Amino acid sequence: MKFERFDSRFKAGEILAELIKEKDIELYDSIVKKSNNFFCFAIPNGGVPVAEGFCSKLKINYDMLIVRKIKIPWNTEAGFGSLTTDGSVLINKPLLNQLSLSEEELNKAINLTKTEINERLQFYNKELDFEKIYEKIIHNNSIFMLDDGLASGFTMLAAIKMVKKYDPVKISLVVPTAPLHSIQRIQEAVNIDKIFCPNIRNVWRFAVADAYKNWYDVPESEVLEILKNSNYYKK
Numbered sequence: 001m002k003f004e005r006f007d008s009r010f011k012a013g014e015i016l017a018e019l020i021k022e023k024d025i026e027l028y029d030s031i032v033k034k035s036n037n038f039f040c041f042a043i044p045n046g047g048v049p050v051a052e053g054f055c056s057k058l059k060i061n062y063d064m065l066i067v068r069k070i071k072i073p074w075n076t077e078a079g080f081g082s083l084t085t086d087g088s089v090l091i092n093k094p095l096l097n098q099l100s101l102s103e104e105e106l107n108k109a110i111n112l113t114k115t116e117i118n119e120r121l122q123f124y125n126k127e128l129d130f131e132k133i134y135e136k137i138i139h140n141n142s143i144f145m146l147d148d149g150l151a152s153g154f155t156m157l158a159a160i161k162m163v164k165k166y167d168p169v170k171i172s173l174v175v176p177t178a179p180l181h182s183i184q185r186i187q188e189a190v191n192i193d194k195i196f197c198p199n200i201r202n203v204w205r206f207a208v209a210d211a212y213k214n215w216y217d218v219p220e221s222e223v224l225e226i227l228k229n230s231n232y233y234k235k
Helices: 009-023 025-033 047-058 093-099 103-123 130-138 154-164 180-190 220-229
Strands: 038-042 062-064 067-072 075-084 089-091 142-146 170-174 177-179 194-196 199-201
Touching (some): 009 025, 009 047, 009 194, 047 062, 047 142, 067 103, 067 154, 075 093, 075 103, 075 154, 089 154, 142 154, 154 180, 170 180, 180 199
Parallel strands (some): 038 142, 170 194, 177 199
Antiparallel strands (some): 067 075, 075 089
16 A cells, blocks of 8 residues: 655654554553553654644653754764763764764763753753653653654664663554664664554665655744643643
8 A cells, every 4th residue: 555645743643543543452442541551752843743643642641852963073963872861872883983083072072962952951941850750750651752753763762762761661662654774773772562653664765754745844933832732741
């Protein structure tokens, strides 16, 4: 069957909720019966409208999990690792070995990323005592990890590894689109319990934008508007 592109990120989230009902009716029934046992993390910015559509359908709460790439000093469009909200660092070691960064350059890049995360947290008025917050939200709950799609999957991998530290019952990866090699990389690295993705493509040249009819970078103003009007965003 030919894949039909998503009308929007919000619509993609609704489709993902329907996919769970279609592919895992036992999980879907568990959500319907006791939605408080489930929680969703969205990677901003693009993951927020997806989570809003997804959580509106399933009536579960969500929060943002801010992850930033650790930038290569001379090429800030590229990164050699990721840093999560609680300060967890995931380094792409093969790439780092090729870069030959000094310890000073490495620490400077990590500290710059920490500053960027703190600035985003302040922008979204988020608390900074994350260990207690995550312990309460994640421990003994089933967690859905959402974004608007995967490219290399490295950012999502960092986010999942952070969530695993807080002992969830299960982690499910829920994304509208992804290349097969990224799905496999995450599965091999962290052994996800469930993966829901309606558009997995076995290709090397891959763009998340190709799965959407109207692709654009989600501005922070749109994220704020979604969060302001949401019934499921955990303030």
